[in-house]
Amino acid sequence: MRKRLMVTPDTxxxxxxxxxxxxxxxxxxxxxxxxxxxxxxxxxSVDILKRCDGKDPARDIVNGLAQEYAADRxxxxxDVIEFIQDWSDKRLLTxxx
Amino acid sequence: MPAxxxxxxxxxxxxYRCPLQCPYCSNPIDLLKANRELDTGTWLEIFAQxxxxxxxQVHLSGGEPTLRRDLEDIVAALSKRAVYTNLITAGxxxxxxxxxxxxxxxxxxxxxxxxxxSAEVTELIGKYxxxxxxxxxxxxxxxxxxxxxxVNAPIHRHNIHxxxxxxxxxxxxxxxRLEIANVQYYGWAYLNRAALLPALADVERQVEIxxxxxxxxxxxxxxxxxxxxxxADYPKPCMGGWAQDAFVVIPDGTMLPCHAAQTITSLEFDNxxxxxxxxxxxxxxxxxxxxxxxxxxxxxxxxxxxxxDHGGCRCQAFAVTGDAAATDPACILxxxxxxxxxxxxxxxxxxxxxFSYRRI
Numbered sequence: 001m002r003k004r005l006m007v008t009p010d011t012x013x014x015x016x017x018x019x020x021x022x023x024x025x026x027x028x029x030x031x032x033x034x035x036x037x038x039x040x041x042x043x044x045s046v047d048i049l050k051r052c053d054g055k056d057p058a059r060d061i062v063n064g065l066a067q068e069y070a071a072d073r074x075x076x077x078x079d080v081i082e083f084i085q086d087w088s089d090k091r092l093l094t095x096x097x
Numbered sequence: 098m099p100a101x102x103x104x105x106x107x108x109x110x111x112x113y114r115c116p117l118q119c120p121y122c123s124n125p126i127d128l129l130k131a132n133r134e135l136d137t138g139t140w141l142e143i144f145a146q147x148x149x150x151x152x153x154q155v156h157l158s159g160g161e162p163t164l165r166r167d168l169e170d171i172v173a174a175l176s177k178r179a180v181y182t183n184l185i186t187a188g189x190x191x192x193x194x195x196x197x198x199x200x201x202x203x204x205x206x207x208x209x210x211x212x213x214x215s216a217e218v219t220e221l222i223g224k225y226x227x228x229x230x231x232x233x234x235x236x237x238x239x240x241x242x243x244x245x246x247x248v249n250a251p252i253h254r255h256n257i258h259x260x261x262x263x264x265x266x267x268x269x270x271x272x273x274r275l276e277i278a279n280v281q282y283y284g285w286a287y288l289n290r291a292a293l294l295p296a297l298a299d300v301e302r303q304v305e306i307x308x309x310x311x312x313x314x315x316x317x318x319x320x321x322x323x324x325x326x327x328x329a330d331y332p333k334p335c336m337g338g339w340a341q342d343a344f345v346v347i348p349d350g351t352m353l354p355c356h357a358a359q360t361i362t363s364l365e366f367d368n369x370x371x372x373x374x375x376x377x378x379x380x381x382x383x384x385x386x387x388x389x390x391x392x393x394x395x396x397x398x399x400x401x402x403x404x405x406d407h408g409g410c411r412c413q414a415f416a417v418t419g420d421a422a423a424t425d426p427a428c429i430l431x432x433x434x435x436x437x438x439x440x441x442x443x444x445x446x447x448x449x450x451x452f453s454y455r456r457i
Contacts, residue, residue, distance in 0.1 A: 018205050018273075022179055024139035024452040026151045028104060033273055034183040035206040035245055036321070038105050038153055045183060089316040091273055 005095050007058060007085040009077070014095045019050050034092055048083055052093055058084055059087030101379060101388060103151025107344040108356060111140070111168070112160040113348050117187050117223040119212060120452035121286035121293060123148040123253060123356050124160065128456075131422045133349045137167040139370065143172050143346060146374040148178040159263035160183040160348070163195065174201025183208060185249075188235035189228050192215045193242070193449050196235075200242045207239045208247040208276075224454055236270040239370060247274040250327075252303070253293040254445070260303050264310050267318055275318055277307055279325035283357045284413045285455050294444040300328050331402065332409025332425035339387035339411055344378060352377045355382055357412040387411050392422055396430040 005011070007032045015021060020033045021041075032039040041049060047068065051061045062080050066073035087093040102401050113128050135143075135319040144155065151269065155156035155175055162168060163186055170289040175182050184199065188209035196207075209232055212222035216229035225231075244418050248267040252260065260277060280286050280293055291387075295303075307322050314320065324333070336343055336355045364383045376382060384391065390403055397408040408414075409425020417426045426433035 002271075014244070014426065020179075020181065020205075024151075031153060032207075033153055035183065035208075035247055064119045082226070091316065091319055 002025045005088050006089060007056060007081050007095060009059035009081070011058050011072065011086050011095045012054060013052040013058065013061075013088065015049065015052055015092070016088065016094045019092050021046070037092075039092075044061070045083065048080060049087075052084070063095065100339065101384075104147075104153065104341075104378060106154045106345055107147050107152045107155065108148045108156045108158055108345040109144075109162075109171075110139075110158050110347045110356070111162045111165045111171075113141065114164045115160040115187065115223075115455075116189055117161070117225050118211070118454040118456060119222050119227070119251070119285075120289040120454050121253065121280045122389070122455035123281075123284060123286075123372075124455065125286055125359055126288060132369065134165075135348065135350050135370075137170060140167070140171055143258040143350070143369050143374060144180075146179070148175070148180055148382070150375050150378060152180060153286050154183065156180040156183045156185055159409055160186050161190065162376075163191055169198050171201040172199055172204050176205075186210070186235075187223070187228075189225055191238070193238045194242070196242045200244055204244060206245050206247065208237055208249050209265065210249045211237070211263065212249065212251070213256045214250070214259040214266050217377065218259065218293045221282070222340060233270070234251065236272070240271050244368040245274075246270060247276060248272045250277060252277055252279045254293070254299070255293075255296045255450075257295045257299045257303055260306050261310075261441050264314075264318070264320070268314075273319060274321060274338070278322045278323035278324065280320075281323070281326060281357075283360050283410075283416050285453070287360075287416050288453050290440065291444045291447055291449045292328060294441045295325065296445045297441070298326055315372065326410075326413065326425075327437050328336050329427045330429045332406050332413075332427040333387050334406045335408045335410035335413075335425075338389075338407035339386040340378070341388070344384075352381075355412065358383065363397040363415075363421065369416070387422070394422060394424075395430075397424050400432075401432065 021045045024031045030041055032041055050066055058081055062073050066076055081082055104418055112123050112134055114300055161225050172182050179319040183206045185208045211232055219229040236246055250263045268420050282290050311320050340354045345356045351366050352369055366383050367377045368379045393408055409427055411421045414423040414425050415421035424431040425439045
């Protein structure tokens with residue numbers, strides 16, 4: 001049976017093929033389409049999701065975001081890991097360790 | 098009233114034909130009235146208009162939508178417009194080849210209904226021989242085609258004791274989601290209330306099982322729980338509010354604010370063969386009737402919960418009180434609330450098992 005994934009800096013998250021992040025031209029904002037769900041992620045969430053490409057571990061995602069937002073990586077790391085954990089718990093992100 | 102925003106979701110009931118005869122079917126009781134089906138070209142035009150208006154998800158349903166041989170064409174056209182497609186099927190007439198063709202056309206997700214977590218209950222409700230085995234087989238084929246799967250379990254007196262089994266079944270089938278959906282009582286289900294309503298003790302046990310499973314299966318299985326109205330304290334935010342986010346199109350092209358809206362006999366509905374979709378969405382009388390808050394009476398009008406639940410379900414209000422603008426009787430503030438509970442208790446005491454099965 002499947003197990004709940006506990007996200008660490010080594011976890012490599014990606015959107016499963018049936019969860020789509022796309023830009024909605026009509027409304028002018030990003031949307032996530034999933035089974036029986038339509039979500040409107042905020043700007044930072046979109047930035048995280050775009051980096052969940054199945055190649056970079058969470059550690060590198062944090063580094064990239066720290067650079068982009070000129071933030072201290074230690075300040076944002078816990079929040080990013082928590083975000084990935086939350087989305088993984090909702091089965092909206094899938095992860096490889 | 099300000100112009101409504103663009104809708105997000107669309108339920109397309111492609112046909113009323115169905116191999117199953119579930120006594121809580123959400124199709125109208127008078128199925129013959131609207132059994133004329135649109136041709137492929139008309140459906141494709143409707144879906145193009147829906148995508149133009151801003152629809153992001155289409156739920157392809159019925160009846161049994163896979164009885165339409167043009168389902169692949171419909172999925173492909175929606176996929177081309179980046180619309181998310183969800184197939185809602187009984188799962189008794191699909192083979193691997195058809196599932197593969199639908200996946201290749203761009204289908205995003207499949208939902209299979211299970212009338213029971215055992216062969217016996219599945220056949221009692223659906224009246225389809227070997228239905229359970231066929232559903233299991235279809236679910237496996239769906240996962241082999243790498244499509245995500247939802248197991249939909251409509252819950253009532255005859256399967257409420259199987260809730261834990263439904264959870265095991267969803268895990269065995271590698272489903273992404275499980276819907277424990279207590280039957281909503283309008284149309285066929287209203288007709289069969291006496292034979293379907295569960296007992297309070299069983300409802301309470303069900304809630305405990307679902308809540309524990311949700312915690313234990315976090316990140317493993319999503320469980321959506323549609324609560325039983327007849328034992329609720331507050332109503333559900335039905336459809337996210339009348340004509341707010343979603344609409345329904347039935348086999349003959351009639352456009353509805355929700356799939357049961359035709360049970361409100363005082364309303365008149367437009368057909369997409371005659372009028373553009375945007376016009377019906379924005380200004381048809383049936384869509385305007387209960388949109389927003391202006392139509393509400395007390396106790397809804399001054400209630401802070403109105404933003405949360407929009408006064409509940411208009412169809413249930415009409416079915417129980419005869420007034421579609423009344424507070425949904427699922428709400429403890431409705432003067433009809435106690436009567437609703439009494440109906441449930443009387444039904445349980447009567448122990449009726451005589452169904453009026455869905456038939457055309």
